[in-house]
Amino acid sequence: MPRLPFLPPARPWASLLLAATLVLAGCAAPGTPPASPAASPAPPGGMDFTPAPYQVPVPPDAPWPMFRRDHRNTGRSTISAAYHEDQPWAFRTGKGIFSTPVVDADGTIYIGSADRNFYAINPDGTERWRFSTGEIIDSAAALHAPDPATGIAAITVPSGDGFLYHLDTNPALAQPQDRLLWAFDAAAHPGTGFNNWFEGNVALGYDGTIYAGNTNFNYYALHPDGTLAWSYPTGSNNWSQAALAPDGSLFWASNDTYVRRVDPAGQEQWTKRTLGFIAASAALGAGPEGDTLYIGSFDSTLLALDPATGETRWRYTTGDHIYSSVALGQDASGHTTAIYFGSTDGVFYALRPDGSLMWQFDTGDPIRSSPALGPAPQGEDGAIVYFGSGNGKLYALDAATGARRWSFDTTVDEPELADRNDLNGSPALGQTGVYIGGEHGFLWYVPYDYCLHHAGPRCSTDPAADLPADMAGLFYVTPGGSTLLEDPATLPAAAVITLRLVVREAGQTLDAAVCNSPVGCPAGALQVTITPEVPIRVEKSADGHYLHIIPDGFLEPGTAYTIAVQGQAYTGGLRLGNLSLGGRRLRPFSDTLAFTAQDSALPRLPLQVGPDEVTALEWTRLAVPLPPMLTSLNQIGFDSMDWLLGAVDVGEPGPDGTGRLLLWAVGAQRDANGQLVVDPQTNYLLPLSGTYRGDAFILSNQDFDMKITEVDVPFHLFELRGRLRADRTLLPAASAYAETEVLSIPNFGPYMVVAGLANNWFEKLLPVGTYVMRDGTLPATSAEGTASPAPYRRPPGVSVASLAYSPPTTQAAGQVTATLALAPGATYPSTAHKAAILLVDNATGEPVFLDYLANLSQAAGPTGDLQSITLALPPGTSLPANPEAIVILDVFPLHRQPLAEASPPPGS
Numbered sequence: 001m002p003r004l005p006f007l008p009p010a011r012p013w014a015s016l017l018l019a020a021t022l023v024l025a026g027c028a029a030p031g032t033p034p035a036s037p038a039a040s041p042a043p044p045g046g047m048d049f050t051p052a053p054y055q056v057p058v059p060p061d062a063p064w065p066m067f068r069r070d071h072r073n074t075g076r077s078t079i080s081a082a083y084h085e086d087q088p089w090a091f092r093t094g095k096g097i098f099s100t101p102v103v104d105a106d107g108t109i110y111i112g113s114a115d116r117n118f119y120a121i122n123p124d125g126t127e128r129w130r131f132s133t134g135e136i137i138d139s140a141a142a143l144h145a146p147d148p149a150t151g152i153a154a155i156t157v158p159s160g161d162g163f164l165y166h167l168d169t170n171p172a173l174a175q176p177q178d179r180l181l182w183a184f185d186a187a188a189h190p191g192t193g194f195n196n197w198f199e200g201n202v203a204l205g206y207d208g209t210i211y212a213g214n215t216n217f218n219y220y221a222l223h224p225d226g227t228l229a230w231s232y233p234t235g236s237n238n239w240s241q242a243a244l245a246p247d248g249s250l251f252w253a254s255n256d257t258y259v260r261r262v263d264p265a266g267q268e269q270w271t272k273r274t275l276g277f278i279a280a281s282a283a284l285g286a287g288p289e290g291d292t293l294y295i296g297s298f299d300s301t302l303l304a305l306d307p308a309t310g311e312t313r314w315r316y317t318t319g320d321h322i323y324s325s326v327a328l329g330q331d332a333s334g335h336t337t338a339i340y341f342g343s344t345d346g347v348f349y350a351l352r353p354d355g356s357l358m359w360q361f362d363t364g365d366p367i368r369s370s371p372a373l374g375p376a377p378q379g380e381d382g383a384i385v386y387f388g389s390g391n392g393k394l395y396a397l398d399a400a401t402g403a404r405r406w407s408f409d410t411t412v413d414e415p416e417l418a419d420r421n422d423l424n425g426s427p428a429l430g431q432t433g434v435y436i437g438g439e440h441g442f443l444w445y446v447p448y449d450y451c452l453h454h455a456g457p458r459c460s461t462d463p464a465a466d467l468p469a470d471m472a473g474l475f476y477v478t479p480g481g482s483t484l485l486e487d488p489a490t491l492p493a494a495a496v497i498t499l500r501l502v503v504r505e506a507g508q509t510l511d512a513a514v515c516n517s518p519v520g521c522p523a524g525a526l527q528v529t530i531t532p533e534v535p536i537r538v539e540k541s542a543d544g545h546y547l548h549i550i551p552d553g554f555l556e557p558g559t560a561y562t563i564a565v566q567g568q569a570y571t572g573g574l575r576l577g578n579l580s581l582g583g584r585r586l587r588p589f590s591d592t593l594a595f596t597a598q599d600s601a602l603p604r605l606p607l608q609v610g611p612d613e614v615t616a617l618e619w620t621r622l623a624v625p626l627p628p629m630l631t632s633l634n635q636i637g638f639d640s641m642d643w644l645l646g647a648v649d650v651g652e653p654g655p656d657g658t659g660r661l662l663l664w665a666v667g668a669q670r671d672a673n674g675q676l677v678v679d680p681q682t683n684y685l686l687p688l689s690g691t692y693r694g695d696a697f698i699l700s701n702q703d704f705d706m707k708i709t710e711v712d713v714p715f716h717l718f719e720l721r722g723r724l725r726a727d728r729t730l731l732p733a734a735s736a737y738a739e740t741e742v743l744s745i746p747n748f749g750p751y752m753v754v755a756g757l758a759n760n761w762f763e764k765l766l767p768v769g770t771y772v773m774r775d776g777t778l779p780a781t782s783a784e785g786t787a788s789p790a791p792y793r794r795p796p797g798v799s800v801a802s803l804a805y806s807p808p809t810t811q812a813a814g815q816v817t818a819t820l821a822l823a824p825g826a827t828y829p830s831t832a833h834k835a836a837i838l839l840v841d842n843a844t845g846e847p848v849f850l851d852y853l854a855n856l857s858q859a860a861g862p863t864g865d866l867q868s869i870t871l872a873l874p875p876g877t878s879l880p881a882n883p884e885a886i887v888i889l890d891v892f893p894l895h896r897q898p899l900a901e902a903s904p905p906p907g908s
Contacts, residue, residue: 001310002322006412007750009329009542013574014105014342016395022420022499024694025495026134027061027808029470030615033127033616034746036291038159038737040465043189049093054070054071055070055205055206055244055898056070056071056205056206056208056244056898057144057145057159057204057207057208057632058142058144058145058396059104059105059143059145059146059153059258061103061329062099062102062103062104062430063103063105063110063428063430063431064077064102064103064141064203064372064428064430064435065098065102065103065104065142065143065430065855066102066140066143066201066202066203066241066282067139067140067142067201067202067203067370067426067616068201068243068281068283068325069259069429069608071203071204071206071243071244071426072243072244072283072284072285073241073243073281073282073284073286073325073371073856074193074328074330074373075283075287075325075327075328075370075371076282076327076328076329076338076372076373076374077328077372077373077375077429078326078374078432079374079375079429079431079815080374080375080376080377081145081374081375081376081377081384081396081448081449081490082377082378082432082448082449083377083448083449083450083452083453084432084447084448084862085173085277085431086433086447086448087447087450088408088433088444088445088446088450088458089124089125089407089444089445090125090410090442090444090445091119091121091125091126091127091442091443091445092439092442093115093117093167093293093441093443094113094114094116094117095111095113095115095136095439095441095462095639095640096113096438096440096635096636096640097111097112097113097425097437097439097441097442097443098110098114098138098418098424098425098437098439098619098636098639099137099139099140099201099425099437100140100201100370100425100426100427100428100437100497100613100637101139101140101425101428101430101435101437101443102140102141102142102143102155102428102475102744103274103428103430103431103435104143104153104169104650106122106123107122107123107430107431108120108122108128108171108256108442109121109428109430109435109445110141110157110169111435111437111443112133112137112138112139112141112157112277113136113137113138113157113437113441113885114136114137114138114441114636114639114732115136116132116133116134116136116137116159116160116453116464117130117132117133117137117627118130118131118132118133118137118141118157118159118165118574119169119395119443119890120169121311121443122533123252127213129171129173129176129179130170130176131157131165131167131179131180131185131255132176133157133159133160133161133163134159134160134167135160135161135162135197135588135751136636136637137157137158137159137160137198137481138160138199138635139158139198139199139201139202139212139310140158140201140241140638141155141156141200141202142155142156142170142201142202142203142204142210143155143244144148144204144208144224144353144585147304149692150397152168152170153168153169153170153180153690154166154167154168154169154622155169155180156166156202156203156210156212156871157202158198158199158200158202158212158258159197159198160197160198160527161197162185162186162187162195162196162197162651163175163183163184163185163186163198163644164183164184164202164210164220164222164226165180165183166180166181166182166183166184166214166226167179167180167181168180168181174647175431176786177758178850180633182226183223183226184220184222184226184228184704185223186198186216186218186220186841187803188213188219189218189220189228189231190216190297190471191214191216191217191218191219191231191233192216192217192233192507193214193215193216193217193236194215194216195215195216195814196214196215196216196507197214197215198213198214199213199214199215199237199239199388199647200212200213200214200219200238200239200240200241200803201239201241201244201281203241204241204249205221205243205244205264206244207248208224208249209221209222209223209224209229209264210222210223210224210226211241211242211250211350212242213237213238213241213252213254214396215237215241216236217233217234217238217254217264218231218233218234218238218250218414219231219232219234219238219239219242219254219258221223221266224467224484227334227492228417229266230265230266230270230467230688231266232262232266232545234258234260235254235256235258235490236254236255236256236257236277236867237254237255237486238252238254238255239254239279239434240252240253240278240279240280240281240295240553241281241325242281242729243281243282243283243293244286244336245261245284245286245292246293247263247271247294248263248264249261249262249263250262251265251282251284251293251295251307251645252281252282252377253278253280253281253282253297254270254278255277255278255279256384256877257273257274257275257276257277257278257297257562258271258272258273258274258278259271259272259274259278259282259293259295259303260272260304261307265762269563269865270309270310270529271310272303272305272310272311272312274297274298274299274301274303274330275297275299275576275578276297276298276299276300276301276321276577276578276755277298277755278295278298279298279299279319279323279632280295280297280322280323280324280325280326280341280370281295281296281325281370282295282325283295283325283328283338283339283877284307284328284329285330285336285353286333286334286336286524286710287335287336287353288303289700290308291307292304292305292306292307292313292336292353292448292679293305293307294326294328294339294357295325295326296322296323296325296341296343296578297322297746298320298321298322298323298578298629298632298755299575299580300317300318300320300321300343300345300575301316301317301318301324301578302314302316302317302318302322302326302339302341302349302351302357303315303324303649304339306499312351313355313483314354315355316349316351316357317341317402317575318345318349319343319347319509319511320343320344320345320366320578320628320629321343321541321578321629321755321756322341322342322343322344322346323344323368323632324342324343324368324369324370324371324387324426324640325341325370325426326339326340326341326370326371326512327339327340327341327370327371327372327373328340328373328747329373329383329386329399331431332635333577335353335842336350337352337353337401338351338353338358339352339353339372339401340361340368340371340373340385342367342368342369342387342389343366343367343372344367344368344629344632345366345509345511346362346363346364346365346366346367346390346483346509347360347361347362347363347364347367347509347518347830348360348361348367348371348387348391348395348397348402348428350360350385350387350399350402352906354746357819358402358707359401359402360402360508360509361395361397361402361463362405362465362467362504362509363389363390363391363393363395363465363466363467363784364389364391364467364475364483364485364502365389365390365391365422365481366389366390366422366481366625366628366631367387367388367390367480367481367704368386368387368390368391368422368424368635369388369423369424369425369426369427369436370387370426371385371386371387371427371726372385372386372387372426372427372429372434373385373386373399374386374429374430375452377448377449379567380399380826382398382399383399383400384396384397384398384399384677385397385404385435386401386427386429386563387422387426387427388410388423388424388426388427388436388438388481389422390422390423390424390481390625391409391421391482391483392409392410392411392421392422392438392440392482393407393408393409393423393460394407394408394423394427394434394436394446394659396434396446396449397813400817403463404460404461404462404463404464404465405430405449405452405461406449406450406452406459406460406461406761407457407460408444408446408450408451408457408459409457409458409459410423410436410438410440410442410444410458411440411461412440412442412702413731414728415729415732416621416729416772416774417440417441417538417772418481418732418841419441419445419480419481419482419623419732419733419770420441420621420623420770420772420873421437421438421439421440421482422438422439422480422481422623423424423437423438423439423481423702424439424631425436425437425438426462426608430445431460431761432447432448432870433446433450434446434448434570435449438658439623439635439639439702446656446739446768458521459605464507465507466485466710467502467504467509468504469504469506469507470505470506470507470811471503471504471686472500472502472504472512472563472569472587472589473589473590473591474499474501474502474547474589474593475499475500475502475589475736476488476497476498476499476500476501476593477498477499477500477546477626477772478498479498479518479623479733479734479735479736479768479769479770480623480625480769480770481625481626481628481769482630483500483502483701484724487593487594487595488595488733490595490596490597490598491555491595491596491597491733492597492598492696492699492722492723492731492733492734492746493554493555493557493600493693493694493696493723493734494554494555494693494696494698494722494723494735495555495600495721495735496548496549496550496719496735496737497548497551497563497564497593497638498546498547498548498549498552498626498768499546499547499549499591499593500545500546500547500556501513501514501544501545501546501547501567501589503586503587503715504588506604510571510586510847511544511571511572512545512569512570512571512586513543513544513569513571513583514540514567514568514569514570514572515544515567515568516540516542516543516544516549516759516760516761516762517581517582517760517761518543518760518761518762518870518885519548519696521530522568524538524567524568525567525568526538526547526565526566526567527564527565527566527567528547528549528563528564528565529564530549530551530561530562530563530564531561531562531564532556532561532830534551534553534555535547535551535552536550536552537549537550537552538550538553539739539759539764539766540759540760541626541627541759541760541766542627542757542765542766543580543627543756544570544580544757544759546626546768547565547735548766548768549563550737551737553691553698554658554691554693554696554698554735555597555687556597557597557598557599557693557694557696558596558597558599559597559805560594560595560596561594561595561596561597562592562593562594563592563593563594563715564590564591564592565586565589565590565591565593566588566590567589567590568585568586568587568588569585569586569587569588569589569773570585570586571583571584574586575756577754577756578754578755578756578757579628579753579755579756579761580756581761583901588646590692595695597607598691600693600694600696600723601693601694601695601723601725602694602695602725602726603653603657603694603696604657604659604692604694604695605612605650605659605661605692605694605697605724606655606695606724606725606727607647607649607650607661607722607724607728608647608728609648609649609650609678612792612793613648613777613792613793613892613894614647614648614792614891615646615647615650615728615777616644616645616646616647616676616775616776616777616790616791616792616891617641617644617645617646617663617728617773617774617775617776618642618644618645618668618676618774618775618776619641619642619643619644619645619665619720619771619772619773620641620643620771620772620773620774621638621639621641621772622638622639622641622736622769622770622771623638623639623769623770623771624736624767624768624769625768625769626766626767626768627694627756627757627765627766627767629755629756629757630708630757630767630856633708634708637707637785638709638867641667642667642668642669642670642676642679643665643666643667643668643684644665644666644667644668644676644677644776644791644792645663645665645688645773645776645889645891646663646664646665646666646791646792646890646891646892646893647662647663647886648662648663648664648687648838648886648893649661649662649840650662650692650740650847651845652825653693653787654690657693657694657695658691658692658693659691659692660690660848661689661690661691661697661699662687662688662689662840662844662845662893663688663689663699664686664688664836664838664888664893665684665685665686665687665688666679666681666682666684666685666791666834666836666837667677667682667683667684667685667901668682668776675790675873676776676791676793677687677791677890678833678834678890679834679893680813680831680834682830682834682853683707683741683853684706684853685834685836685852685856686701686703686704686852686853687701687838687847687849687852688700688701689701689845689847691735695723695724695725695731696718696721696722696723696777697720697721697723697724698719698721698758699713699718699719699720699721700717700720701717701718701849702716702717702849703716703849704718704738704848705853705854706718706738710731710771711746711747711748712744712746713740713745713765714740714741714744714745714867715738715740716736716739716740716741717737717738717739718736718737719736719738719741720734720735720736721734721735721736721772722734722735722773724739724773727775728773728774728775728888729773729775730772730773730774731772733770734771734773735768735769735770736767736768736769736770736771737766737767737768737769738748738763738765738766738767739764739765739766740764740848741763741764742757742762742763742764742765743762745765746850750813754766754773755802775790776792777827791833791889791890791892792825792890792891793892794892794894795826795828795892795894796823796826797799797818797822797823797825797826797827797828798821798822798823798825798826798866798892798894799820799821799829799888799895800818800819800820800821800887800894800895801818801819801820801824801900801905802818802886802903802905803816803818803819803821803885803895803897804816804817804900804902804904804905805885805899805901805903805904805905806904807819807873807879807904808873808875808876808877808879809873809874809875810875810876812875813872813873813874813875814872814873815870815871815872815873816837816839816869816870816873816885816887816899816902817869817870817871817889818837818869818870818895819867820866820867820868820869822865827863828865828889829860829863829865829866830858830864830865830867831860831864831865833866833889833890834858835856835858835866835869835884835887835889835890836856836868836869836871836887836888837856837870837871837885837887837888838888839871839879839883839884839885839886839899840883840884840886841879841880841881841882841883841884842883843880843881843882844883846880846881847882848877848878849880850873851873855872855873855874856868856869856870856872857870857872858870866889871885879899882898882900883898883899883901883904884896884897884898885897885898885899
């Protein structure tokens, strides 16, 4: 797209008091890393490595023993960035990595994954051992100094299953269970939250006390033997890691919006409220006049606080919320010289101790990675700051100037992972290089200054940022959230098209947005046209930085399209939390996106519905990069999801090649044999209805609740778009899109307004993302080697004996009940399966959209086998003229019957 030069600003906006009152009342992939990394040389011995003395009991020679390395959370290393002639490697896990690795003195790297495993990795990138937990691991462990009595070197691991695991790191132990020294169960000491996930990075106190936050709203202090010392209740999830004051007091924050100081006995000393959730960990800096506490908030501000009182010394505002913790530079006397951090506005900032800006570097994509700081190679002055970005790149910048020293692109070219490249994890600095995990599920090792010695497609040494220094225009944003500097030549015929407004001047990015308020936007503030003309909807993101262009149906394959956008950019305005009200005119912009709709490689979708087996698809690894705060709130939760989609109805294509499509979606899990099976405890149970054309499809649901950090968000539109190959894997650029009225979100709607998650201030939340889809019918065998029953096959010996129906009225509920029959010798355990009754319009095949999860129940007979399924129909449920019931066992449609042919319930 051509970029326009700057135009002079126009007259300012007036702030809109009505809205303020409302809010306050509501209060090109560079290549694939090896799946099994080739061995690289082990770190050379005899290096000049003398880490600064740790004041907490971590291994004294470990280069990175905790999330922020030391007890003050400075993120600062003492290891010089010397290159030792070794090579990068990548270690693959089963799902995304969002946590920070910790590194021991012998070069062993420890990290957890959304695949529920905690890994110990050798210095050459091979697996040393793993320990499986019951849930995702998205927070950093902490290494302990060897026990003086036993000599055991241990590590404490937080898991989403609610346990802190204290493990023996000895590589000679043969069995995983032999590693477990103790486990602390948060459920035994519950809080008031929704669950008991340990998602707070582990910190150690001066006396070895273990500190970790939990989503049950408790912050825990444990004795070194794993017994409870105390717990401190907060008002929300605790993700922040504590920093220690000299007297042992703790500084940490919570999603309840408070920063707090708590004494070593767990007694509150002060609290400081912000206008946003807080995921960042506080860092304690030093100065000639005393210490200062630094922490960022989801209200887009970095705070400098008096650690004695909590009073604000200064604040610095960025263009979006701050997830990143800070790293602190210091001089020879130990005084803080600079504060380094990233923002989800895509900019990395360096501030002076007085809060003024030293420099900024725009990566183009959100930054959640907390930076690490280390000395330049011996013989050079200064330091290097390292961090990851949402564009998949690990950056190494000159800490004094912000110039790029080098960057390394970790993006993989596997089709299903190429757009899953966000480096939301934070780097750890080892003896010879940098370790960082990513959304793609790889832990990368990059030797210090590797890119200064080796040219290649992953490396860049251009000092400047990738974005143009001066421009005003639009960039295409992939469904995975990557801002592309070059427009794509083709896009899927089933696509959601997202464009990002960027305005830069003299290398600085301005906080520019399209007019995004319910009143006051002048005529012509935004105009979007597509040629050739097709019906489209245009939605603005909540922050006005993005435009989502949604065609009502399929684009014509092989046709060249041009999207033209003209509008007025605005900046500034009154900030309430992460919400901007009003602003001033910045400058007009105009841009175009030209592309060709992709041709279909297949005449129809490779989905079948047979009498004994149906096609099943695995739907997994959802990514929701927009709005950026959703990723910050639930990044690993989305990534960890596994669903099974079974084909219920696949119509023949009509004259234009378009056919009907109906799938049934259920939350799934892997069984002991590796088979993807339905999760009987799933929170997800819904139909997906739509159309296909060739290999492209558009599926939607109009009444779907998704849990985001355990809050049921009711989407009135949930949509999947994409293309399937013949092997039923997804082609790139698949889109997930959803809409909900923000104020309809139970309890949290007004908070989401203040959090800046609603477009036009208080209207719709618009999540946009991507996902992975693949064949869900992979074979599995039982322990005896025979084929095990699969959820997409007809269960042997199970049939529907009868169907009973009572219609709902405006005042009274109705129901549909299916009674099952089992052939002699057949079994179908109720606790191992999820049954359903789906209602559809017999004439159109369109499903009746209602909350199936909430309204379905199943009952077991005396032997524990499934006996009946009941679908409750709430009063006022609207049904089509000719409704039909489809009885589904797991995802297999066992029985279809018009409700007109069903019997009345007994006793009616």
